[in-house]
Amino acid sequence: MRAPDxxxxxxxxxxxxxxxxxxxxxxxxxxxxVSFDIxxxxxxxxxxxxxxxxxxxxxxxxxxxxxQEGQITFKGVKxxxxxxxxxATGGIAxxxxxxxxxxxxxxxxxxxxxxxxxxxxxxxxxxFRYGPAEREEIEHRRVVEEIIDFLEIQHIRRxxxxxxxxxxxxxxxxxRALAMEPELLLLDEPMAGMNLEEKEDMCRYIIDVNNHYxxxxxxxxxxxxxxxxxxxxxxxxxxxxxxxxxxxxxxxANQAVIDAYLGVAH
Numbered sequence: 656m657r658a659p660d661x662x663x664x665x666x667x668x669x670x671x672x673x674x675x676x677x678x679x680x681x682x683x684x685x686x687x688x689v690s691f692d693i694x695x696x697x698x699x700x701x702x703x704x705x706x707x708x709x710x711x712x713x714x715x716x717x718x719x720x721x722x723q724e725g726q727i728t729f730k731g732v733k734x735x736x737x738x739x740x741x742x743a744t745g746g747i748a749x750x751x752x753x754x755x756x757x758x759x760x761x762x763x764x765x766x767x768x769x770x771x772x773x774x775x776x777x778x779x780x781x782x783f784r785y786g787p788a789e790r791e792e793i794e795h796r797r798v799v800e801e802i803i804d805f806l807e808i809q810h811i812r813r814x815x816x817x818x819x820x821x822x823x824x825x826x827x828x829x830x831r832a833l834a835m836e837p838e839l840l841l842l843d844e845p846m847a848g849m850n851l852e853e854k855e856d857m858c859r860y861i862i863d864v865n866n867h868y869x870x871x872x873x874x875x876x877x878x879x880x881x882x883x884x885x886x887x888x889x890x891x892x893x894x895x896x897x898x899x900x901x902x903x904x905x906x907x908a909n910q911a912v913i914d915a916y917l918g919v920a921h
């Protein structure tokens with residue numbers, strides 16, 4: 656479903672807003688009345704200590720969880736809950752805290768999986784890979800090859816991803832998300848488990864994705880150095896509640912953030 660004014664959303668306009676969202680699992684309140692927005696073209700960081708509700712918030716945004724209260728507005732359309740297929744077809748893609756790839760498939764085929772929503776030929780044509788389906792696949796492979804070049808992973812294009820080191824698996828997962836051509840890319844701890852060199856590479860690719868493709872990015876990250884370098888704005892959660900929202904410098908100086916996230920007492 657497309658918003659009537661979708662084409663009018665330009666850099667700096669609100670692409671997605673979270674309004675008074677609450678999410679509970681039984682008696683456990685994962686998110687408590689949280690509101691914030693994401694502007695088109697920005698890199699928006701969501702930070703907080705473990706158990707703060709960060710991943711739950713991403714799951715609400717892409718429709719995996721449905722909140723008991725509040726609403727999501729994406730490209731001008733308000734929804735009490737976002738359904739996963741609506742999020743995907745509408746332009747929201749994500750990566751996961753734990754790499755979620757097809758380990759026995761190679762890099763090229765994993766990234767091609769991200770093009771499935773873009774393929775429109777019937778199962779009959781795709782089964783025989785003939786005529787229109789063959790031409791469609793050639794076009795999608797061209798897009799995937801461009802992503803492989805962009806992420807500098809040409810040397811592993813035919814390697815099963817289960818045999819790749821962790822940092823390269825993360826890059827392949829980023830490539831699969833980019834294959835969906837998202838307007839909003841959700842990254843759940845993209846640097847988790849990486850060494851310093853791998854983190855520097857991933858930071859560079861995130862910035863390049865934002866600049867080259869114009870993709871709006873929301874990311875969860877624990878490395879405060881990474882957050883301060885990448886993010887235009889930061890929202891901070893603690894025990895499911897929003898405790899700060901602003902520029903990296905504003906958040907870094909906020910005493911509530913210092914106490915809750917950085918572990919420094921008054």
